[in-house]
Amino acid sequence: MHANPEELELKDRLNLIESMIAEGRRKTESWGWTFVLWGVAYYVAIAWASLGHSNLAWPVTMIAASILMGILISLRAHKDPETTLGRAMAAIWIAMGVSLFTILFALSLSGRFEFHVFVAIVGAFLGCANAGSSIILKWKMQFACAVVWWACAVAACFGSENQVTGVFLVAIFFCQIVFGIYGMMREARKQRQDAAHA
């Protein structure tokens, strides 16, 4: 039994809608590298501060990392259109970055900057941003990172300086470096799958 031409045309239209919706949702974005970049920046700042330049280490490294990220994003600029999901994600991370920078800058200006407070604030803010992002993306692995950051923030309230430093280094390693590399691998696999289906 053969379908008539009109029926074939209707099916063709339905297939066209499905394929165009899939095409529109295909993204070339990759954000795993930003986690790695910031993880490395934190390590550089910690190492620099441990050499006795704590006043300069954090602000200079953070500003340098922000500028570097801005340059890399502009170099990687693509023509993917804006989506509500993309804007929601950007909103979370931009809001976190601005809040973190503002409060840490104010603390250092006031002379009330203290390592435990610093780690507690960074842990709480990164926990908040990772949790928000993971809930939107329904990504359990990122929520696990949020829990690690919250644990780090709590530990900063109770631990000694050495203990807090250790916890902070471990949190950076797992939630920035390892998670970032995992994210990059996931994105690369997704792009290969999309290319295969194209």
Add this chain to the structure above:
Amino acid sequence: MPDLPELNPVVHGKLRLALLSLLSTVEEAEFTWLRSKTGSTDGNLGAQLLKLEEAGYVAVEKKFVQRKPQTLYRMTEAGRGALTEYVQALKQLLGGAMTG
């Protein structure tokens, strides 16, 4: 036998249908992105987008970004409604064709 629905001729055009489907997935899209996704020529794409704009299914915004002209297209509520109705009508017709 129930009356079969008619398909909206503005939406039914192959390229216009592709454009509305693409625009339904994003907030707004550049002309160049739509061209790359549909593989259409500039002239044909511009003409079909104009028809969609005249029907009120697509809104256009022209602006300059870093001194370069940029044309952004956004699906309107009317466009979203028209696409939804079209898909429903299509499914109804296909259902009718399969049982008929």
